[in-house]
Amino acid sequence: MAERTDEQHAQKMKKKQAAHDRIVAGKTVEKGLLIVHTGKGKGKTTAALGMVVRAIGHGKKVGVVQFVKGAMETGEKAVFDRFPDQVEFMAMGDGFTWDTQNRAQDIASAGKAWDQVKRMIADPAYHLVLADELNIVLRYDYLPLDEVLAVLKARPEMKHVIVTGRNAPEALVEAADLVTEMTLVKHPFREQGVKAQPGIEF
Amino acid sequence: MAERTDEQHAQKMKKKQAAHDRIVAGKTVEKGLLIVHTGKGKGKTTAALGMVVRAIGHGKKVGVVQFVKGAMETGEKAVFDRFPDQVEFMAMGDGFTWDTQNRAQDIASAGKAWDQVKRMIADPAYHLVLADELNIVLRYDYLPLDEVLAVLKARPEMKHVIVTGRNAPEALVEAADLVTEMTLVKHPFREQGVKAQPGIEF
Numbered sequence: 276m277a278e279r280t281d282e283q284h285a286q287k288m289k290k291k292q293a294a295h296d297r298i299v300a301g302k303t304v305e306k307g308l309l310i311v312h313t314g315k316g317k318g319k320t321t322a323a324l325g326m327v328v329r330a331i332g333h334g335k336k337v338g339v340v341q342f343v344k345g346a347m348e349t350g351e352k353a354v355f356d357r358f359p360d361q362v363e364f365m366a367m368g369d370g371f372t373w374d375t376q377n378r379a380q381d382i383a384s385a386g387k388a389w390d391q392v393k394r395m396i397a398d399p400a401y402h403l404v405l406a407d408e409l410n411i412v413l414r415y416d417y418l419p420l421d422e423v424l425a426v427l428k429a430r431p432e433m434k435h436v437i438v439t440g441r442n443a444p445e446a447l448v449e450a451a452d453l454v455t456e457m458t459l460v461k462h463p464f465r466e467q468g469v470k471a472q473p474g475i476e477f
Numbered sequence: 478m479a480e481r482t483d484e485q486h487a488q489k490m491k492k493k494q495a496a497h498d499r500i501v502a503g504k505t506v507e508k509g510l511l512i513v514h515t516g517k518g519k520g521k522t523t524a525a526l527g528m529v530v531r532a533i534g535h536g537k538k539v540g541v542v543q544f545v546k547g548a549m550e551t552g553e554k555a556v557f558d559r560f561p562d563q564v565e566f567m568a569m570g571d572g573f574t575w576d577t578q579n580r581a582q583d584i585a586s587a588g589k590a591w592d593q594v595k596r597m598i599a600d601p602a603y604h605l606v607l608a609d610e611l612n613i614v615l616r617y618d619y620l621p622l623d624e625v626l627a628v629l630k631a632r633p634e635m636k637h638v639i640v641t642g643r644n645a646p647e648a649l650v651e652a653a654d655l656v657t658e659m660t661l662v663k664h665p666f667r668e669q670g671v672k673a674q675p676g677i678e679f
Contacts, residue, residue: 325525
């Protein structure tokens with residue numbers, strides 16, 4: 276690109292801008308999105324947390340339910356607790372499911388967490404609801420997929436819902452408006468023996 | 478999995494936990510990571526913002542330099558401005574490059590933003606530095622890739638740096654410790670005419 280003259284550059288950028296403006300002009304629909312972050316890579320939960328940050332910054336109210344985390348204090352909880360009027364943050368997992376080793380207890384925890392998600396989806400006060408690691412719970416059959424899908428599909432028109440976790444069920448991907456797969460290209464845990472570090476992993 | 482008895486479930490989870498504990502025990506290295514979020518999907522910047530949130534929550538200091546954003550007020554800026562002692566947030570782009578249509582001005586902006594990143598990397602006060610959309614600037618040859626790589630590779634041992642943007646240069650992927658590619662599975666902009674919405678896109 277270095278060979279292009281400044282004038283050619285300006286022309287090309289003008290064309291790009293015009294193309295971009297045409298695309299934006301064609302996009303007029305506003306609606307609540309069902310968003311899924313899945314895949315084996317990093318960034319599923321953090322990308323959802325970033326969207327929570329943006330919503331807070333625009334003065335919106337957000338509900339966060341963490342299905343797996345709960346046993347450990349996280350950085351996100353410490354920050355969102357500083358916005359008590361805007362974020363209801365519920366870490367409702369009993370830790371990872373291999374920590375409890377008790378299926379009945381895990382199913383009960385999942386059901387309680389899901390009840391909170393349902394409440395937040397139904398409550399018009401919430402602009403955005405994050406069901407963090409819900410896919411994990413679905414993978415273990417701790418919640419009935421049919422009911423979860425029915426609630427997500429029947430959400431109020433302007434309600435954004437984000438569902439995270441690897442192995443998103445196909446029917447959820449089908450129902451979603453925006454699906455991103457986080458793909459692992461390189462991971463220092465596997466390759467370099469690097470341990471989980473605060474501010475990065477939790 | 479529903480057919481498994483509770484006892485079998487507990488046994489399987491015990492094995493998973495043991496495997497997990499073995500893996501964790503083998504991970505003893507602590508080091509600053511060079512992290513890259515790339516790909517055409519959503520979530521590159523938001524996943525980085527989520528890591529900023531976690532770092533803040535753990536009491537760390539973070540530097541954020543946005544290479545492309547600047548013209549528009551974002552949700553992330555509004556939130557991070559609430560943590561003036563912990564986040565230095567600099568939105569230094571003049572908008573998208575097709576807005577300026579002026580290569581010389583864009584190169585000057587990129588250089589100024591890069592100077593800030595270099596300062597934050599050198600300053601031991603910063604635990605984490607986010608160079609948001611740096612890949613875009615590199616793609617347009619607005620900064621010398623060799624110099625950027627040299628600075629990133631020579632960063633202090635415990636410094637985490639996140640670089641975002643599509644089309645990450647191969648040499649950057651090569652140098653990084655953790656690389657995630659965000660892959661678009663479904664996007665409502667393209668498929669449903671949904672427009673950019675506050676709290677989701679910015």
